[in-house]
Amino acid sequence: MSALTFTLKYKSAQRVDMSPLVCQHLSGMSITEISALTLQSGKLKLRVDELFTISGSDAQEIVINNSVDNLDFIGKDLDGGSITVNGDAGAYLAFGLKSGEIKVSGNAGLYAACEMKKGYLEIAGNAGDFLGAALPGNKMGMKGGTILVKGNVGERAGDHMRRGNILIEGNAGDYCGSRMTAGTIAVMGQTGRYLGYAMRRGTLLLWNQPKLSASFNDCGAHTLAFLPILFGSFKTLNSRFADASEAFNRVQRYAGDMSEMGRGEVLVKL
Amino acid sequence: MIINGVSIDATFAEAFPMKATRAIITAQNEKWAMISAQAMTGFATSVIACGCEGAIERVFDPSETPDGRPGVAIMIFAMGGKGLAKQLETRAGQCVLTSPTSALFSGIDGGIRIPLGKNLRYFGDGFQVSKQISGKRYWRIPVMDGEFLAEATTGQVDAIGGGNFLVLAESQPQALAACEAAIEEMRKIPNVIMPFPGGVVRSGSKVGSKYKSLGASTNDAFCPTLKGMTKTDLSPEIESVMEIVIDGLTKEDINKAMKVGIQAVCDLGAANGIKRISAGNYGGKLGPFHFHLQEIMA
Numbered sequence: 001m002s003a004l005t006f007t008l009k010y011k012s013a014q015r016v017d018m019s020p021l022v023c024q025h026l027s028g029m030s031i032t033e034i035s036a037l038t039l040q041s042g043k044l045k046l047r048v049d050e051l052f053t054i055s056g057s058d059a060q061e062i063v064i065n066n067s068v069d070n071l072d073f074i075g076k077d078l079d080g081g082s083i084t085v086n087g088d089a090g091a092y093l094a095f096g097l098k099s100g101e102i103k104v105s106g107n108a109g110l111y112a113a114c115e116m117k118k119g120y121l122e123i124a125g126n127a128g129d130f131l132g133a134a135l136p137g138n139k140m141g142m143k144g145g146t147i148l149v150k151g152n153v154g155e156r157a158g159d160h161m162r163r164g165n166i167l168i169e170g171n172a173g174d175y176c177g178s179r180m181t182a183g184t185i186a187v188m189g190q191t192g193r194y195l196g197y198a199m200r201r202g203t204l205l206l207w208n209q210p211k212l213s214a215s216f217n218d219c220g221a222h223t224l225a226f227l228p229i230l231f232g233s234f235k236t237l238n239s240r241f242a243d244a245s246e247a248f249n250r251v252q253r254y255a256g257d258m259s260e261m262g263r264g265e266v267l268v269k270l
Numbered sequence: 271m272i273i274n275g276v277s278i279d280a281t282f283a284e285a286f287p288m289k290a291t292r293a294i295i296t297a298q299n300e301k302w303a304m305i306s307a308q309a310m311t312g313f314a315t316s317v318i319a320c321g322c323e324g325a326i327e328r329v330f331d332p333s334e335t336p337d338g339r340p341g342v343a344i345m346i347f348a349m350g351g352k353g354l355a356k357q358l359e360t361r362a363g364q365c366v367l368t369s370p371t372s373a374l375f376s377g378i379d380g381g382i383r384i385p386l387g388k389n390l391r392y393f394g395d396g397f398q399v400s401k402q403i404s405g406k407r408y409w410r411i412p413v414m415d416g417e418f419l420a421e422a423t424t425g426q427v428d429a430i431g432g433g434n435f436l437v438l439a440e441s442q443p444q445a446l447a448a449c450e451a452a453i454e455e456m457r458k459i460p461n462v463i464m465p466f467p468g469g470v471v472r473s474g475s476k477v478g479s480k481y482k483s484l485g486a487s488t489n490d491a492f493c494p495t496l497k498g499m500t501k502t503d504l505s506p507e508i509e510s511v512m513e514i515v516i517d518g519l520t521k522e523d524i525n526k527a528m529k530v531g532i533q534a535v536c537d538l539g540a541a542n543g544i545k546r547i548s549a550g551n552y553g554g555k556l557g558p559f560h561f562h563l564q565e566i567m568a
Contacts, residue, residue, distance in 0.1 A: 224410075225416075
């Protein structure tokens with residue numbers, strides 16, 4: 001069976017809610033049935049075959065070709081299977097992802113992996129603000145799984161993050177790891193202002209010295225035994241994080257945010 | 271059956287179901303991993319009075335350990351799961367947590383999960399940090415030499431304890447030399463431990479005693495100094511008997527260990543004073559696992 005492939009015919013004037021097109025919903029449906037599904041786009045309901053050319057049949061392996069940045073909610077609540085996005089993804093990519101794998105060849109918009117629970121998200125380009133965060137007003141961001149971003153990420157990455165890994169090969173914007181409850185965010189590039197703002201627990205693992213707020217206290221230089229195990233878990237990734245020469249276990253440890261619980265840490269490569 | 275002049279008795283070792291677990295201790299170097307492992311498996315020769323039976327299974331190369339440092343695998347056996355969990359936790363807390371540069375990891379992925387570092391984390395007094403990596407939870411406990419890293423749980427599996435054989439020799443040095451040769455070979459077999467000091471027991475026991483408070487007492491039938499005083503099982507030329515007790519994860523593991531051990535003893539042979547190989551049993555009524563010596567060596 002070949003992958004169930006949706007090739008975008010044109011860019012809709014309004015944003016499109018792609019949440020019906022996930023593996024568990026499409027499993028067992030014929031192309032005719034899938035074609036008849038409707039997607040919300042502004043005030044309109046568009047038939048899937050109006051927007052996309054559909055081919056293939058394996059609903060456990062979905063491919064979206066010619067994807068653009070106004071296709072929102074791609075892979076919402078995905079529970080098993082894989083989605084490959086060739087092009088850009090809109091907002092709320094992998095929203096509430098339960099299990100399975102989503103790969104995007106371009107950039108992703110706001111709130112990618114928002115409240116993600118498990119699984120794997122890979123973004124080859126950049127990601128917008130609130131990567132792996134909670135919806136406004138909610139207290140629980142990403143709860144598990146791994147996000148790999150090969151480009152840069154916007155502000156508030158990992159806001160209210162609870163568990164899991166966010167791996168960023170590029171730079172992170174302001175407020176990275178803000179209000180984190182736990183989990184790990186690793187940034188190979190530069191980080192912005194207010195790093196770890198109001199974080200309670202969790203780890204921010206950095207390759208470059210950040211500009212830290214006064215509410216982070218220096219705990220000294222240390223060799224930490226868990227780091228080789230953490231880097232070992234990245235070995236299978238298609239990423240610089242899998243490169244053994246990028247791994248380290250000697251870090252400067254800063255504890256914070258002391259204006260909050262203060263059990264979080266910023267570990268900077270030495 | 272006679273191998274190289276050594277007579278193999280037509281008898282069997284009688285063994286019992288136990289619960290077992292394995293943990294991997296790593297440290298800055300093998301010396302300190304070994305010190306910690308020896309402390310953790312000290313006073314763990316017999317369930318009769320130690321609460322468990324434990325020993326070092328083997329040394330791990332840095333490439334085999336979770337954190338890439340030199341390591342030692344230890345195994346602990348107990349009669350029940352509850353007792354095993356208690357012994358594991360107590361020993362880990364007193365012997366590994368306290369040992370410089372050590373870290374502690376699960377040695378069995380499957381089985382029933384029992385606490386390893388799960389409760390030791392409270393030593394961190396609120397400063398402990400949890401990390402979940404590849405589905406496994408680790409605890410980072412701040413200690414005076416840095417951080418003690420411990421995996422939260424390890425696996426408990428069904429196992430067998432009490433496999434054994436007796437080496438009957440013309441002198442005490444010859445019996446010990448034969449047992450040392452056997453232990454050297456048996457330590458190469460995975461999934462087994464020989465929990466007694468150096469792997470060898472010189473005080474094999476029988477069930478019961480003339481003293482009401484004792485459940486076990488010296489195995490007088492195999493005591494050479496009692497040959498003229500009791501119903502002995504020894505011929506006149508036997509001057510010393512030593513036993514090797516084996517605990518293993520499966521019957522096959524114990525079979526393999528007994529086979530290589532007995533073979534090593536027989537390789538020394540009658541020329542080195544080894545006369546007989548026997549085994550300890552209780553008439554076959556107490557333990558469900560029987561290891562027949564002649565079948566193993568066939």
